[in-house]
């Protein structure tokens with residue numbers, strides 16, 4: 666587990682503190698005849714942004730576990746994100762994508778996946794403008810409000826994400842105060 670802070674300033678002058686956490690936990694353990702034969706750990710990287718001590722955004726990258734029983738390689742991470750309404754459109758989202766992508770690249774994650782529903786335009790645009798491409802659509806695999814909905818997968822190399830999101834937060838007037 667590690668923990669350190671970054672301070673950034675948004676174009677409107679608000680200063681936002683970003684705290685990083687990396688956690689590891691055992692996610693599965695197979696025991697046969699009393700002997701442990703399998704033990705997988707998950708790495709979960711979390712960035713949380715605070716404004717006046719109030720949480721205003723949370724981003725995470727998790728090493729996914731399995732697809733049809735086959736383990737993803739360790740170089741793959743899946744991103745998830747949330748920005749509070751008063752902070753949307755400020756460039757904070759691009760900064761958080763950039764910052765978490767840098768952290769996970771240092772820990773061997775070379776590919777980042779993002780999964781959402783096709784209606785989530787903010788999420789899709791954020792990831793596209795950060796360099797992501799649509800790579801797959803799984804038809805009607807989600808059930809939301811009693812409706813079956815498609816699941817969209819997007820992907821990019823982590824390096825590409827870092828490059829593009831950096832351009833975007835600079836364009837939005839975000840400044841790093843303690844880089």
Ligand SMILES: CC(C)(COP(=O)(O)OP(=O)(O)OC[C@H]1O[C@@H](n2cnc3c(N)ncnc32)[C@H](O)[C@@H]1OP(=O)(O)O)[C@@H](O)C(=O)NCCC(=O)NCCS
Pocket residue numbers: 745746747748749752753754755756757758759780781782785786787788790791794
């Ligand atoms: C997804 C989320 C993190 C994006 O953060 P954000 O601060 O809203 O991001 P931005 O406002 O900078 O939007 C990113 C881009 O999408 C565009 N966008 C936002 N809403 C849009 C919409 N409804 N239609 C089309 N484009 C949209 C923005 O204009 C921006 O593009 P720009 O940089 O060219 O201006 C945020 O909206 C959120 O927390 N949503 C709720 C949780 C969620 O959906 N999480 C993702 C689950 S997969």
